Structures are given as structure tokens and as C-alpha cells.
Amino acid sequence: MVLGPGDDAGIVRLAPETIAAVDMLLDGVHFDLTQIDATLAGRKALAVNLSDIAAMGSVPVCVLVSLALPKENGLVTGKKIMEGIFALAKEFHITILGGDTNSWSGRTAISVTVLGEPLPGRAPLTRSGARPGDWILVTGALGGSLGDSKNPANARHLNFTPRVREAIQLNQKYEITSMIDLSDGLATDGGHLARESGLTMILNQNWIPVSADVSEGTPEERLAHAMTDGEDFELLFTAPPEMARILLDSQPLTRVPLTHIGECHAGDPVLKWQDGTIISPGGYEHRFEAD
Amino acid sequence: MVLGPGDDAGIVRLAPETIAAVDMLLDGVHFDLTQIDATLAGRKALAVNLSDIAAMGSVPVCVLVSLALPKENGLVTGKKIMEGIFALAKEFHITILGGDTNSWSGRTAISVTVLGEPLPGRAPLTRSGARPGDWILVTGALGGSLGDSKNPANARHLNFTPRVREAIQLNQKYEITSMIDLSDGLATDGGHLARESGLTMILNQNWIPVSADVSEGTPEERLAHAMTDGEDFELLFTAPPEMARILLDSQPLTRVPLTHIGECHAGDPVLKWQDGTIISPGGYEHRFEAD
Numbered sequence: 001m002v003l004g005p006g007d008d009a010g011i012v013r014l015a016p017e018t019i020a021a022v023d024m025l026l027d028g029v030h031f032d033l034t035q036i037d038a039t040l041a042g043r044k045a046l047a048v049n050l051s052d053i054a055a056m057g058s059v060p061v062c063v064l065v066s067l068a069l070p071k072e073n074g075l076v077t078g079k080k081i082m083e084g085i086f087a088l089a090k091e092f093h094i095t096i097l098g099g100d101t102n103s104w105s106g107r108t109a110i111s112v113t114v115l116g117e118p119l120p121g122r123a124p125l126t127r128s129g130a131r132p133g134d135w136i137l138v139t140g141a142l143g144g145s146l147g148d149s150k151n152p153a154n155a156r157h158l159n160f161t162p163r164v165r166e167a168i169q170l171n172q173k174y175e176i177t178s179m180i181d182l183s184d185g186l187a188t189d190g191g192h193l194a195r196e197s198g199l200t201m202i203l204n205q206n207w208i209p210v211s212a213d214v215s216e217g218t219p220e221e222r223l224a225h226a227m228t229d230g231e232d233f234e235l236l237f238t239a240p241p242e243m244a245r246i247l248l249d250s251q252p253l254t255r256v257p258l259t260h261i262g263e264c265h266a267g268d269p270v271l272k273w274q275d276g277t278i279i280s281p282g283g284y285e286h287r288f289e290a291d
Numbered sequence: 292m293v294l295g296p297g298d299d300a301g302i303v304r305l306a307p308e309t310i311a312a313v314d315m316l317l318d319g320v321h322f323d324l325t326q327i328d329a330t331l332a333g334r335k336a337l338a339v340n341l342s343d344i345a346a347m348g349s350v351p352v353c354v355l356v357s358l359a360l361p362k363e364n365g366l367v368t369g370k371k372i373m374e375g376i377f378a379l380a381k382e383f384h385i386t387i388l389g390g391d392t393n394s395w396s397g398r399t400a401i402s403v404t405v406l407g408e409p410l411p412g413r414a415p416l417t418r419s420g421a422r423p424g425d426w427i428l429v430t431g432a433l434g435g436s437l438g439d440s441k442n443p444a445n446a447r448h449l450n451f452t453p454r455v456r457e458a459i460q461l462n463q464k465y466e467i468t469s470m471i472d473l474s475d476g477l478a479t480d481g482g483h484l485a486r487e488s489g490l491t492m493i494l495n496q497n498w499i500p501v502s503a504d505v506s507e508g509t510p511e512e513r514l515a516h517a518m519t520d521g522e523d524f525e526l527l528f529t530a531p532p533e534m535a536r537i538l539l540d541s542q543p544l545t546r547v548p549l550t551h552i553g554e555c556h557a558g559d560p561v562l563k564w565q566d567g568t569i570i571s572p573g574g575y576e577h578r579f580e581a582d
Binding site (some may be wrong): 022109 | 315394439
């Protein structure tokens with residue numbers, strides 16, 4: 001960082017190609033400050049952005065944060081949000097390049113913009129690079145990120161670890177053809193990957209890794225949770241079969257399993273089950289706010 | 292732009308030093324959607340960010356936009372905001388690199404992050420570079436940006452032209468030592484410049500250019516408007532006397548006058564009048580929301 005917060009703008013030295021993503025998180029939608037401490041909201045706001053840079057197989061470098069804070073108790077809330085952001089930023093060696101804080105009569109809103117750069121010598125991964133024959137893999141396990149309503153602060157959507165290190169390791173050492181992070185659920189985000197790559201992506205129902213956070217239900221219900229709960233923030237990606245086999249056999253990611261869940265075929269750009277059923281988008285919806 | 296909106300992140304090719312700023316604008320605070328069309332709110336959200344990059348004497352390149360939209364009529368509001376942003380972006384040859392749109396029960400919030408790069412061969416201008424003896428200059432005229440309450444859409448805080456071209460011209464062709472944009476009013480922002488440069492900055496009350504938008508009042512009242520109304524988004528900057536004289540004599544900026552308003556001296560880092568009175572910060576406060 002050449003010039004940090006305190007001037008009209010920040011200055012940072014980055015590789016010629018700058019990677020940038022923005023996500024805004026809202027009280028009552030993406031978290032509920034009547035249920036959890038604001039540090040968790042700040043942490044999540046940074047984590048979802050780091051997940052976006054991870055999905056590009058790239059390296060996050062710095063963030064800009066803008067806040068809308070309620071008049072009542074806003075200063076305390078703002079400090080807690082920044083504590084949550086600082087702690088996760090430190091963990092991932094990210095700096096805070098700039099910010100803007102505002103007070104209003106509304107609820108808390110947090111917008112985080114993250115800037116990053118490609119891995120040296122490796123192009124950023126996109127959603128559009130999958131090729132016919134590629135295998136489809138996913139990190140971790142899916143579903144149940146909202147957790148138990150009795151312990152809202154323990155829910156995975158608040159304390160997940162963005163797959164930054166894993167994405168860097170994958171893009172650095174292996175041939176990955178496309179990647180996306182699972183923010184809206186596999187049913188929706190898998191559809192994005194199929195559409196952007198212009199391929200039919202066929203998933204096998206029996207191969208989807210269902211998280212232990214999906215505690216109850218029939219196998220069908222548990223699968224539905226894994227497909228549509230959303231906010232897993234795992235990585236969905238494609239690789240040529242021989243590369244995928246190496247990944248699956250060697251399982252190179254520390255503590256994060258890789259699972260083979262399907263394959264890419266020339267055809268309509270849609271997501272299907274192995275029996276030909278189209279998998280409709282569906283998944284994450286705003287949860288904490290009554291309509 | 293290498294990769295625009297639609298993937299997990301955008302990719303843009305920028306000079307090695309990336310300049311970045313963020314500002315969040317809120318309905319009821321920075322604009323009032325019960326009074327004005329949302330296109331003007333979008334325009335302002337981009338304009339204030341362009342003003343920040345201008346204050347660095349640098350070149351804006353692209354923006355990321357995150358929106359919180361009310362459930363009622365949110366789609367229309369969002370489209371109008373983006374129309375306002377697109378129109379101003381086109382005028383300044385800025386591209387939209389990414390975005391995030393959300394719906395909630397709250398009022399509209401717009402966060403814009405702008406990325407830019409230094410002028411080729413010229414360092415970015417900061418608030419800290421003024422030197423003893425430098426003259427203090429300002430673009431345009433100050434005060435009255437809130438306009439006439441009968442015509443809220445005509446107010447200058449909504450339709451001002453960010454001084455991007457002027458800042459580029461100044462940093463490209465002249466020796467400017469420090470610069471800031473006047474968002475919070477000369478009294479406040481002049482204090483920032485004095486503090487960051489570590490100098491006493493002495494302004495002459497008789498030299499402050501008061502805008503024709505300050506329509507009424509005694510000379511003292513009109514001066515107070517110019518010092519504290521805020522949201523002028525003019526440039527306050529310093530230059531060595533010989534350089535300042537050239538600028539004042541030649542008036543190189545098309546349609547934007549330059550005015551000499553004071554000088555820098557070694558001493559306490561504060562803003563003062565020529566009679567030694569300290570100019571206290573004071574200025575822009577949230578205007579459209581009842582406490």
C-alpha cells in the first residue's frame with residue numbers, strides 16, 4: 001500500500017491486471033444484528049468478498065469499506081464491524097485501503113470492495129472456461145449454512161473460511177478450466193457455470209456432498225438443502241478428467257475435501273441430473289426479514 | 292476493461308499504482324427520493340467519487356456499484372440510479388466494472404467505488420504536500436449547493452460537474468503541491484489540508500469566492516455559507532507563488548475561475564483568517580432527515 005486511509009483516495013501498487021469485486025450486506029437480510037454481534041457481520045462482509053476473489057483463482061490484496069450505521073448505537077456497531085473486518089483481513093494479509101462511514105435513521109449496511117491481482121504467471125479463472133469432457137468438482141460439503149436458530153452466531157454463513165488459500169493452490173499447481181464460488185447454492189450457481197461456459201453440466205445426485213450441518217430429513221430433503229440452502233462459499237470448478245483424477249486421488253487441500261459431482265457435455269447450457277432432469281435455479285433467499 | 296460484470300469479479304488493466312476511493316450515499320441523508328428523481332441520486336453517487344479521484348490529480352477509469360433498494364418500487368429505482376450513473380460515466384469515459392444489487396425493507400443506499408490511475412509521469416496529488424510560502428487557490432465559487440427548496444432537483448449538490456478535467460489539467464501542466472476536494476466545506480476541508488500538510492494556512496476573508504447560489508444575507512452570512520454549506524466539490528490546492536501567479540494571470544481552466552484565497556506558513560497545523568482567528572471546522576451536515 002502506497003497511501004492508506006485519510007486522503008481523498010488510497011493508492012496501492014498492484015499487478016497490471018486488477019481484480020475487483022463488491023458485495024453489500026444488509027442488516028435484516030444477510031445478518032440480523034438483533035441476534036448476533038456486529039463483529040460477525042463485519043467478518044462476513046469481508047469473507048464473502050474474499051470468496052469472490054478466490055473464485056477467480058486470484059490473490060486478494062486490499063479492501064475499501066463503506067458503512068451506513070443507525071443513529072442509535074451506531075458508533076459501537078461501526079467499531080465492532082471494523083473489528084470483525086480487521087481480524088479476518090489480518091488472517092489473509094489484506095490491508096484496508098479506504099472507507100466511508102455514514103449515520104442515518106435506517107439499519108446497518110456494509111459494502112465491501114476487494115481489490116486483488118492474478119497469481120503470478122496464472123490467468124484469473126472465470127465461469128466461462130469449462131470444456132466438454134471436463135469433470136465438475138466441489139470443495140467441502142453443502143447445505144445447512146444458516147445453522148441452528150438457537151445458536152445463530154455459530155452458523156456457517158457467518159464464520160465460514162473463504163477458500164482463498166485453496167483457490168490459490170488449485171490455480172497455482174493444477175489446470176483448472178472454470179470456477180465459481182457457491183453463494184446462492186449449487187442449483188443456482190451450477191446453472192451460472194453451465195450458462196457462462198455454454199455447456200450442459202450433468203450432476204450425479206448420489207455424489208453431492210451434504211454437510212453435517214444438514215442435520216435432519218429424508219435423503220431427498222437433505223439433497224435439497226445441499227442444492228439450495230446457499231451461502232456455502234465453497235468452490236465449484238471444472239478440470240480435465242486426468243487432472244481431476246489427480247486432484248481426487250491426492251486430495252491436496254489441507255482439511256478441505258474435493259468431491260467429483262459431475263461432468264461437462266456439449267449441449268444446451270443448463271444444469272441437469274444424470275437422469276436428464278433440468279435442475280432449476282433456486283436457493284438462497286433473504287432470510288432474516290419478514291416480507 | 293478485460294472482464295466486465297457477470298463473473299465473480301471484474302478485471303481491469305491499470306497502471307501499477309491503483310488509486311481507489313469509496314463513498315456511500317443514503318436516501319434521506321445525501322439526497323431525498325421523495326423530492327428528486329433517482330437518476331439524480333445515481334449521478335451524485337458517481338460524481339462525488341469522481342471528485343475524490345480528481346482531488347488526487349489522477350484519472351478515473353472504472354467503478355463498482357452496490358445498491359440497497361427498497362422492496363417497494365426497488366426495480367424502477369435501481370434502473371434509474373444506474374441510468375444516472377451510466378450517463379455521467381459516459382461523459383467521463385468511465386466503465387462499470389462490477390456491481391451488487393440487494394432488496395430490503397430499508398431506504399435506498401448507493402455505494403460507489405471508483406478505481407483510477409496516476410497521470411502518466413505525474414505523481415498523485417495528496418493533502419500533505421503543501422510547503423511554507425505556497426499560495427492557496429480554489430476553483431469555482433462556494434456556498435449554496437443545497438439550492439432552493441422549491442426546486443430541489445436544480446441544486447448544485449446534485450448536478451455539479453466533478454473537476455476531473457480541471458484537476459488533470461492542473462497536475463499535468465503545473466506544479467501543484469497539495470490538493471483536496473471541498474466536500475464538507477472550506478472551513479472543514481481547509482483544516483484537513485492544513486493538518487495533513489503540517490502548516491498554518493491563512494485565508495483572507497475578502498478573497499473567498501461566494502457562489503451566486505448564496506442568494507441572500509449580509510456579507511458575513513454569505514461568507515459563512517461559502518465556508519460551511521459544503522458539497523461544493525470544488526478543488527482546494529496549493530502551489531508555489533510564481534506558479535500560482537501564472538495560473539491566476541492565465542486562468543487556464545475553461546469556464547472554471549481560479550481564485551487566490553490565502554497562503555501557507557510554518558506554524559501550528561490549523562486554518563486561520565488573516566487576523567489570526569482560528570477557523571473552526573463546521574460545515575456539511577446531513578440535511579434531508581429529521582433527527
